[in-house]
Amino acid sequence: MLEILFLLAFTLHNVEEALWLPQWSRYAARFHKEVARNEFHFALIVITMLGYLITFLYLYFPCSIVRFTYLGFVLMMCLNSVFPHLIATVVLRRYAPGTITGLFLFLPVGSALITGAVHGSGEWPYLAGAGAAVSAVTILFLKPLFALGRHLVKDY
Secondary structure (H helix, E strand, O other): OHHHHHHHHHHHHHHHHHHHHHHHHHHHOOOOOOOOHHHHHHHHHHHHHHHHHHHHHHHHOOOHHHHHHHHHHHHHHHHHHHHHHHHHHHHHOOOOOOHHHHHHHHHHHHHHHHHHHHOOOOOHHHHHHHHHHHHHHHHHHHHHHHHHHHHHOOOO
């Protein structure tokens, strides 16, 4: 099942980011505030759990809202491979953690998932809307998640 492959890609991507992104963020300071390990790891764990929850709901409760939330999440993660990961790697001339797993795992698996789910159905506009909505909600919650991680998780 592509959904399981997507979760594997998602997990590997997040492990890659967890290992190297907090230290790398020092080099991206002109584009984004440096992120400490405790706050980043907390946010990453929450996002990972949400990804698993959304996938579970999609597999076992396939109503339209769950379906498009899941597909929007997959689309967001595919787009995340390009922006910010690939763009950051090119602009900063320094590998951005998550780029390889994004480009070589997310994009192929996510593209296959999305294409298989909406091909020939005329649902592309709904998919685009779902991707935009899931992306917006995720971006809105990142700063609060970082702040919560800063307060809840002792720096290590």
